[in-house]
Amino acid sequence: MRMRSPLPAFDGVETWLNGEPSAADLAGKPVLVHFWSLSCYLCHDTAATVAQWRDTYGPQGLAVIAIHQPRSEDELDVAKVEADARDAMQITQPCAVDNAHILVERFENQFVPAFYVFNRAHEMRHFKAGGQGLETVATAIERVLNEEPED
8 A cells, every 4th residue: 555545445354353343433533454463473562562552542533453364274263363362462442354355455465563554534644564663653643643633
């Protein structure tokens, strides 16, 4: 995805944990989309940071959505993904279990962990892959939260 690309639709995913976000839920809110994988140690290393962002910035209006991107046949077991999401990953926000790579393809995502920050108009304003330099994601979240809503 390129900067200013629109937020892709979230429909078509068979399994959602913690509820599927609707367009109404996201309307006018900045959005952080976080891709992760069961077998990704960097994803697990960054889980506490993502949970902190959710808990800190959520009350300020940020919507956080997780997407599990399976990287092998072993990661298609929804029960294993759900247990890892709940326990190790601390995911309480909506989480797509994208076994068919529907959202992976819409986002053109190639990495886990990967972080996409969208402004209130749902234009992509920041992308970061990997477990280092996460302060740039936090800075981008703060920037989109502080932007004036468009009329």
